[in-house]
Amino acid sequence: MLTRFFLMGLDKKAGVLLTVLAVLAVAVPVMALGTAPDSPWHLSTHTVALLGKYLCFALLALSLDLVWGFVGILSLGHAAFFTLGGYAMGMYLMRQIGSRGMYGNADLPDFMVFLNWTELPWYWHGFDQFWFAAIMVMLVPGLLAFAFGWFAFRSRVTGVYLSIITQALTFALMLAFFRNDMGFGGNNGLTDFKEILGFDIQAASTRVGLFVATVAALAVGYILASAVVASKLGKVLIAVRDAESRVRFLGYETDRYKLFAWTLSACMAGVAGALYVPQVGIINPSEFSPASSIEAVIWVAVGGRGTLAGPVLGAVLVNFGKSYFTAALPELWLFALGGLFVLVTLFLPKGILGLAAQLRDRLPARATVSAKPADQKGV
Amino acid sequence: MHRAFCWLLAAFLALAAPASFAADLAPLVRGLGAGSYAETEKAIAGLAETGDPAVVPVIEALQAGDLHVRKADGAVVVAKRAGNGYALTDPLTGAALGEADRNAVEKIRINNALRRTISATLGALTLMSPDANTRRQAAEAVFKSRDANALDALNTALAKETDARVRRAMTQARASVLLAGDAPDADKIAAVEVLQERGDQDARALLNGAANTGSDAVKDAAKKAIASVEQRLALWGAAQNLWYGLSLGSVLLLAAIGLAVTFGVMGVINMAHGEMVMIGAYATFLVQEAFRQWAPGLFDFSILVALPVAFLVSGAVGVAIERSVIRWLYGRPLETLLATWGLSLALQQAVRSIFGPTNREVGAPSWMSGAFELGGLTITYGRLWIVVFAFLVFGALLVALRKTWFGLSIRAVTQNRSMANAMGIRTARVDALTFGLGSGIAGLAGVALSQIDNVSPNLGQGYIIDSFMVVVFGGVGNLWGTLVGALALGGVNKFLEPYAGAVLGKILVLIFIILFIQRRPRGLFALKGRAVEA
Numbered sequence: 001m002l003t004r005f006f007l008m009g010l011d012k013k014a015g016v017l018l019t020v021l022a023v024l025a026v027a028v029p030v031m032a033l034g035t036a037p038d039s040p041w042h043l044s045t046h047t048v049a050l051l052g053k054y055l056c057f058a059l060l061a062l063s064l065d066l067v068w069g070f071v072g073i074l075s076l077g078h079a080a081f082f083t084l085g086g087y088a089m090g091m092y093l094m095r096q097i098g099s100r101g102m103y104g105n106a107d108l109p110d111f112m113v114f115l116n117w118t119e120l121p122w123y124w125h126g127f128d129q130f131w132f133a134a135i136m137v138m139l140v141p142g143l144l145a146f147a148f149g150w151f152a153f154r155s156r157v158t159g160v161y162l163s164i165i166t167q168a169l170t171f172a173l174m175l176a177f178f179r180n181d182m183g184f185g186g187n188n189g190l191t192d193f194k195e196i197l198g199f200d201i202q203a204a205s206t207r208v209g210l211f212v213a214t215v216a217a218l219a220v221g222y223i224l225a226s227a228v229v230a231s232k233l234g235k236v237l238i239a240v241r242d243a244e245s246r247v248r249f250l251g252y253e254t255d256r257y258k259l260f261a262w263t264l265s266a267c268m269a270g271v272a273g274a275l276y277v278p279q280v281g282i283i284n285p286s287e288f289s290p291a292s293s294i295e296a297v298i299w300v301a302v303g304g305r306g307t308l309a310g311p312v313l314g315a316v317l318v319n320f321g322k323s324y325f326t327a328a329l330p331e332l333w334l335f336a337l338g339g340l341f342v343l344v345t346l347f348l349p350k351g352i353l354g355l356a357a358q359l360r361d362r363l364p365a366r367a368t369v370s371a372k373p374a375d376q377k378g379v
Numbered sequence: 380m381h382r383a384f385c386w387l388l389a390a391f392l393a394l395a396a397p398a399s400f401a402a403d404l405a406p407l408v409r410g411l412g413a414g415s416y417a418e419t420e421k422a423i424a425g426l427a428e429t430g431d432p433a434v435v436p437v438i439e440a441l442q443a444g445d446l447h448v449r450k451a452d453g454a455v456v457v458a459k460r461a462g463n464g465y466a467l468t469d470p471l472t473g474a475a476l477g478e479a480d481r482n483a484v485e486k487i488r489i490n491n492a493l494r495r496t497i498s499a500t501l502g503a504l505t506l507m508s509p510d511a512n513t514r515r516q517a518a519e520a521v522f523k524s525r526d527a528n529a530l531d532a533l534n535t536a537l538a539k540e541t542d543a544r545v546r547r548a549m550t551q552a553r554a555s556v557l558l559a560g561d562a563p564d565a566d567k568i569a570a571v572e573v574l575q576e577r578g579d580q581d582a583r584a585l586l587n588g589a590a591n592t593g594s595d596a597v598k599d600a601a602k603k604a605i606a607s608v609e610q611r612l613a614l615w616g617a618a619q620n621l622w623y624g625l626s627l628g629s630v631l632l633l634a635a636i637g638l639a640v641t642f643g644v645m646g647v648i649n650m651a652h653g654e655m656v657m658i659g660a661y662a663t664f665l666v667q668e669a670f671r672q673w674a675p676g677l678f679d680f681s682i683l684v685a686l687p688v689a690f691l692v693s694g695a696v697g698v699a700i701e702r703s704v705i706r707w708l709y710g711r712p713l714e715t716l717l718a719t720w721g722l723s724l725a726l727q728q729a730v731r732s733i734f735g736p737t738n739r740e741v742g743a744p745s746w747m748s749g750a751f752e753l754g755g756l757t758i759t760y761g762r763l764w765i766v767v768f769a770f771l772v773f774g775a776l777l778v779a780l781r782k783t784w785f786g787l788s789i790r791a792v793t794q795n796r797s798m799a800n801a802m803g804i805r806t807a808r809v810d811a812l813t814f815g816l817g818s819g820i821a822g823l824a825g826v827a828l829s830q831i832d833n834v835s836p837n838l839g840q841g842y843i844i845d846s847f848m849v850v851v852f853g854g855v856g857n858l859w860g861t862l863v864g865a866l867a868l869g870g871v872n873k874f875l876e877p878y879a880g881a882v883l884g885k886i887l888v889l890i891f892i893i894l895f896i897q898r899r900p901r902g903l904f905a906l907k908g909r910a911v912e913a
Binding site for chain 2: 171337
C-alpha cells in the first residue's frame with residue numbers, strides 16, 4: 001500500500017526525470033573513475049562537484065515548488081533552511097577535522113581556539129556523530145519552519161506579508177550568523193573540511209559518492225513530493241492555493257495542511273544544504289542572504305511552478321547559465337539574471353514546462369483554445 | 380602645520396600692530412639672548428607683562444628651541460635648518476634675515492625651571508588673548524592639564540574677563556586646578572560645585588579623583604556631585620539616543636515613504652525601490668560634478684539643484700518601469716515582486732558598468748557640514764537637515780495626496796478602481812504617475828542618503844529590507860503608519876544598541892517585527908473594510 005502511495009504520483013514527466021537521474025547515477029561514476037584522465041569522456045573532480053552542486057540546488061528548488069507551486073506560499077527565505085541544514089553538516093565535518101586543524105586542538109574547531117574559547121558550546125555536542133548530524137540536518141530547519149509556520153499560518157499571515165517576513169527571517173539569521181559570538185565561525189563560516197565518514201573529502205571517489213548520494217536524495221525527494229501532491233492531502237493543498245477562504249469554510253483546518261507542507265519543504269531544503277556543503281567545501285553566512293533565496297525562486301519560475309520536474313530543470317539550467325556567464329561574461333550575468341526574472345514573469349508565467357505543455361496542446365488542433373487552468377488568485 | 384600657522388599669525392599681527400608697539404617689544408626680545416638663565420627668565424617676565432599677543436610666537440619658538448642669538452650683533456633670531464646652515468627670520472615680524480653658517484648663531488638654551496615659566500607664560504598670554512575663542516580654548520586646555528602653574532594667570536584673566544562663556548570656562552578650569560592641587564577645603568568644595576554644574580564626562584572623572592583622595596568634607600561633596608552628574612549624564616545619554624533614533628527614523632522614513640506610496644496605494648511590491656534611491660544618489664553625484672566643472676563657486680547650491688533632478692530622473696525611471704513591466708502584472712503581487720527584483724539586479728549592474736563598482740564622492744555643502752552642541756548633545760548639521768528634510772517630504776506628500784486633484788485621483792483609484800474609471804479618471808495614467816511619484820520620492824531620499832552613506836551601486840540594497848519592515852509594521856495604505864513605523868523602529872533600534880550591540884539590536888528588531896505581524900497581520904494602522912481584501 002505504501003508503495004502504491006509513493007508510486008501513484010508518478011507520471012510521464014517523473015518517468016523521464018527519474019530515468020535521467022538513474023543514467024547520471026551510473027554514467028558519472030563511470031566517467032569520473034573508470035576513464036583515463038586524458039580521455040574525452042573523462043569528468044574531472046571539479047565537474048563532478050559542480051554537477052552535484054546543481055542537483056543540490058535542484059532539490060532546493062523542488063522543496064520551494066512544493067510550497068509555492070502547490071500551496072501558494074512564496075517563501076523568500078528558503079535559503080535559510082538550506083543553509084541551516086548546511087551548517088548542521090558543516091558542524092559534523094568540523095568535528096571530523098579533530099586535531100588536524102591549524103591549532104591541533106582535538107575538541108575545538110580552529111576558530112574557537114582563535115577566539116580563546118576553552119570549551120565546546122553546548123549546541124556543538126553530538127555533532128561528532130554522523131547519525132546525530134544527519135538527524136539535525138532535517139530537525140533544525142524543520143523545527144524552525146514548524147515554529148515559524150505555526151505562528152504565521154495561525155494568525156493568517158498570507159501573500160506578500162508572509163513573503164516579507166520570511167525575508168526578515170533569513171535576514172535576521174544572516175546577521176546572527178555573522179556574529180563571532182554565535183559560535184559558528186562568524187564571517188568565515190565553516191571550512192577546511194578533511195573527511196566525511198572516514199573518507200578523504202578531496203578524493204575523487206568521495207566526490208563521486210557524494211554525487212550519487214545527491215542524485216538519490218533528489219530522486220527520493222521527487223518521489224515523496226509527487227506522492228504528497230497526488231494524495232488527498234495534496235488536493236487540499238492545491239485547493240488552499242486557489243481559494244484558501246473557501247477551503248476553510250468547507251471545514252478544513254487549512255493552517256495544518258499548510259504547516260505540514262511548509263515543514264516538509266524545509267526539511268528537504270535542509271537535506272539539500274547538507275549535501276551541498278561537503279561538495280563545495282564551505283558554508284558561510286552569506287548563504288542566508290535574501291538574494292540567494294530569491295534566486296532560488298527564479299529557478300522554480302523558469303522551470304515552471306507547480307510542476308515539480310520544472311524547478312529541477314530550472315535550477316540546473318539557470319545555474320549552468322550562471323557558471324557559464326560568470327566565467328565568460330561576468331559583466332553580463334546580472335543583466336541576464338535580471339532579464340530572466342522579468343521575461344519569465346511577463347511571458348512565461350508557467351515556466352518552460354508550462355510553455356511546452358501549451359505548445360503540445362495547440363499542435364493537434366490550432367482552432368480550439370486550450371482550457372485555461374484554474375485562475376490562481378493572489379499568486 | 381600648527382607652527383606655520385603661528386608664523387602666519389605672527390606675521391599678520393606684526394603687520395597689523397602699530398610699528399611703535401613692535402619697537403617696544405624688540406629690546407625685550409633682545410633680552411632673551413642676554414646669556415644666563417636668570418636673565419632669560421627676566422626677559423620672559425618682561426615680555427609677558429606687555430600682554431601683547433605678538434609675543435606668543437616668540438616664546439613658542441623659544442620653547443621649541445628655534446630661538447638663536449646671532450653672534451655678529453647679538454640679535455635674537457629664529458633659525459631653522461636649511462641645507463648646511465640656517466635660514467634666519469625675525470621672531471617678531473617674521474621677516475626673512477637671510478642665511479647664516481652653523482657657527483654664526485648660538486641656540487638660546489632653556490632648563491626645566493625655564494620650561495615651566497614658559498608654559499605658564501604661554502598659558503597666561505593665550506588667556507589674555509583678545510580673541511574670545513582663543514581664550515576659551517586656553518581655559519579648556521588648563522581644565523584638561525590641571526596645571527597648578529596656570530592658577531595665577533587664570534585668576535588675573537578671570538578678573539578681567541567679560542565674556543560669559545569664556546568666564547565659565549575659566550571658572551571651570553580654575554576649579555579643576557584647585558581640586559587637583561592642595562587648596563583649602565572650602566575652595567575645593569566650591570570647585571566641586573562648579574564641576575557639578577559642568578556635569579560632563581570630564582567633570583565626572585575629576586570628581587571621582589576628588590572623591591578618592593580629598594578630606595572627608597570634600598569626599599562627601601564630591602560624591603553628591605557625582606550622583607548628580609551621573610543623573611544628568613544619563614538624561615543626556617537618553618536624549619542622545621532619542622536624537623539618534625530620530626535621525627535613523629527619518630532616514631528610514633525617507634527610504635520607506637516612496638515604498639508606502641507604491642506598495643500601500645497601488646499594492647505593488649517594488650523590490651527595485653532601493654535602486655530608485657541609488658539612482659537619486661547618482662543623480663546628486665552627476666549634478667555635483669557639473670557644478671564642479673562649470674560653477675565651483677555655487678557648489679553650496681548643488682544639493683538644491685540635485686533635488687528636482689533626482690526626483691525627475693528617478694520618477695522617469697519609475698514611470699518607464701510601470702509602463703513596460705508592472706502594468707502587465709497588476710493583481711499578481713508576488714510576480715511583480717520577482718519582476719522588480721530582476722529589474723533591481725539589472726539596474727545595479729547598469730550603474731556598476733557605467734560608474735564603476737567603487738564609491739563615488741559626493742560632497743556636503745558648507746551649510747550641511749559641521750556640528751553644534753546643545754547642552755550635552757552633539758548634533759551634526761547634516762543629520763539635522765536630513766531630519767528636517769524627511770518631515771518636509773512627508774508633509775508635502777501628505778498635502779499632495781489630500782489637497783490636489785492628482786491626489787484625489789490616486790485615492791479614488793485606490794479605493795475603487797472600476798468606479799473611478801467609470802467617473803472618468805484615467806486609471807492607467809494615474810497608476811503610472813503614482814508609481815513615478817513613489818520612485819521620485821525614492822530619488823529625493825537618494826539625495827539625502829548620498830550625504831551620509833557611500834554612493835555605490837549597492838546603496839539601495841541596504842535600505843530595501845528596512846523599508847519593507849517599516850511599511851509592513853506601520854500598515855499598508857496609510858502614510859501616518861509609515862511615519863510612526865519609521866520613527867518607532869529607528870528609536871527602538873537606537874535604544875537597543877547600547878545594551879545589545881548594533882547587530883543584535885537589529886536582529887531583535889527583526890524578530891519583534893516577525894512576532895508583531897502575527898498579532899496584527901496588517902500592520903499598526905491597518906485599513907479596515909473592503910479595501911483589506913482587495
